[in-house]
Every structure is written in structure tokens, then in C-alpha cells.
Amino acid sequence: MPNQFRMIAYTEHITFNTKDRYEIFDITEHVESVREKSGLTDGMILVTAMHITASVFVNDHESGLWSDIMTWLEKLAPAQPNYKHHLTGEDNADAHLKRMILGHQVIVPVTKGKLDLGPWERVHYGEFDGQRPKRVLFKAIGMGA
């Protein structure tokens, strides 16, 4: 039996170009914009970094915490010359490791036409090798009215 809803699959690729090599910022407004354009009423929005030296993660919109996260990542996965990856001519092995800790994608649930996030949940982009254009994919999947 076909139901009265239609299936939605809507995709956007958004490019970010950070001023600094290392940067964290809030991208929840982009998720909301994609939801609105998609017409999704119930389902999920995948938000995924398309570059392997960046993260997408959910945490608090608080600049002190963003600074703590960067300090902490530097301790766990320091920028230093002696990575084997650097034998290829690259200098960003630390960025490949840092992005693994925070993860590179999240799923934002959508319920009754709204992002179904907790009171402090905000979607963030974490850049560890910036200062050049890098893409993030947003894909809404589920039911529309």
C-alpha cells in the first residue's frame, strides 16, 4: 500500500574556506536551511565532510569549549614532522588524525518538520587544514508532506 507521503532525497554541497588553518564554527543554520528547502518533515539529514582533514560533530556553541577542543586535539594528535604520511610531501598528518577523534559526519534527525536537536546540540565544522575551499555534503532523506 502506497502511503500518503512522498519520499524526499535532497542534496546540497556547501563550500567553506577558513581564514585560519585550524578553526571550529557552527553550521547548524545550513542544516536548517537544507531542511527547509528539502521539504523534509520526518527523516534525517546527513552532514558529512568531503575532505579527509576536516570534521563534522555535535557539541556546545561556546568559544571557550572550542578552544579546549583544539588544545586537546593538539595534545592527542600533535602537529610534528615525523609522520610517515609526510614522506609523500604532505605536512598535514596531524589533521588526518584529529578529524578521526571528532568524526567526519553526523545525522541530524528531523521530526514534525523541525530539526530534532536537544537544547544545546549544535552542528559544528572542524577544520584542521584550511585556508582553501573545502566541501561539506548535506543530504536530507525521509518523508515530505
Added chain:
Amino acid sequence: MPNQFRMIAYTEHITFNTKDRYEIFDITEHVESVREKSGLTDGMILVTAMHITASVFVNDHESGLWSDIMTWLEKLAPAQPNYKHHLTGEDNADAHLKRMILGHQVIVPVTKGKLDLGPWERVHYGEFDGQRPKRVLFKAIGMGA
């Protein structure tokens, strides 16, 4: 061509309130309950912490390992006073970091009407700033009979 299945989108929000500040416990029974109520036969169930100091992750149901995980997280992201996040009056920056290592959401696949998990895969909730009500969202998406 519409197929003979109907699309399912079913959501529950379940509140946990842990006795201790730090706690790990198995929530697979809730995932199974959501699957049953949703009627989902093929698809996925998103399980996602709605608070930014908690995790949802898949690992072994073994209390020795749960203890190892907590000891390990304390080593990698220690509770200590000198986080910048604490300048806001908060005291839980370690919880914001610990939850990033384990992750805050998982997707449980459903195939032929059953959770499609490996023999030792169990879904767990990790609380790092508990002793108050906190919500977890379960959303089933896919096909029903």
C-alpha cells in the same frame, strides 16, 4: 512504480537519569522495543544522545570493559579545573571531550524485521555528567510490511 511496502518513520524520546555522574549501560532493549513498535522490517534505527555530555556507542556487554573504557577516557580527557569552558561557570568540560571519543550516535541496521547486529554488538549509553534527566532519541526509518 510504487512498491508494495510502505515507508516508516517512527520516533521515540527516552529519558535516562543516572544515579552516578559517570555511568555506562546497555540500551539495546530500547532499540528492539522501538523496532517492534515502528513495524520496521528493513531500514535503520538512529540512536542519538540529545545532550552534549553523553555518548551512544556499540561495544561489548561486559562490565570489566565498561570500567576499562571509563579509566581510559579519564586518562585521555581528564576531569580538571583548567578548561576555558569552566570560565562560563560550568565544571563539565571533560564530559564534552569524553563524549567525542565514543561518539554521540549510532545507526542500528534492521533486516527482515530484526536488529542486524553481530553476535557481541550491543548498543550502550555513556553518561559523563549525569544525576539529572537526559534524553536519547530513537528514530526508525525505512520500509514496513
Added chain:
Amino acid sequence: MPNQFRMIAYTEHITFNTKDRYEIFDITEHVESVREKSGLTDGMILVTAMHITASVFVNDHESGLWSDIMTWLEKLAPAQPNYKHHLTGEDNADAHLKRMILGHQVIVPVTKGKLDLGPWERVHYGEFDGQRPKRVLFKAIGMGA
């Protein structure tokens, strides 16, 4: 209103058996093969390790980096005898921890009939307790033509 697409849900379980206890390798060709067999044109493919001592993650196809990742994981979650999990007779607690850092599943977006990956994004399997058969689940969900 039913739309002109049909909903797809297609699942494969693929078994890997590594020669070494610790190993990283590229499994993107399997994701592509599942996409082709599924007929998925717009949606997502979940790729998830069914064993709790293995990872699925997205990073660079570069053997120097794979070596860096293993060295780094050994530093953050060392193999050593004194885990409580080992009181059960197991010797692989480090593998349970290592897999948490890289994560155990990824979602690969599919757009216009193709894996929608960035230029260097490749899906990898990370094994931390191998030398025996272990399964990975691939599930395609979304719209087919």
C-alpha cells in the same frame, strides 16, 4: 501522492579474514559494488563493522598514513595485560578501545547513481583482532529509478 521512484533497501554481509592481527585496508570497491547491485540512485549506504574489535572509517588511501594511524592508536590505547576485560580470559581490550577512536560505521551518500565522495575520501576497514572471519554489513537505503 506516490512519487515515480521506488524505495530501495538492499543488504549485503561481507566477510573479511585478515592475515595479520592489526590491519587497515580500503573497502570502497565493495561499497561501489553494493550500490550497483542495489540500483540505488539517491540515498545512503551504511557500512558497519559487525564485530566489536574492528572499525570502518573514511580517510586517505595512503599506506604511510595507515601506518601512522596504527602507531597513533597503539599510543592512545596500548595493548597491555592489565585491562579488567582480560579477567574474562580475553586479551584484546586494546582492540575494543582502538575501534572506538576510529568509529565502527560510516554512511556513504549516493547522488545521481554515484557514491558522492570527495576526491580523497575512501572507505577503510580497520582490524585490531584479526586472523579469523569477521563480517561487515552494507545496507543501501533510499530511492531507485
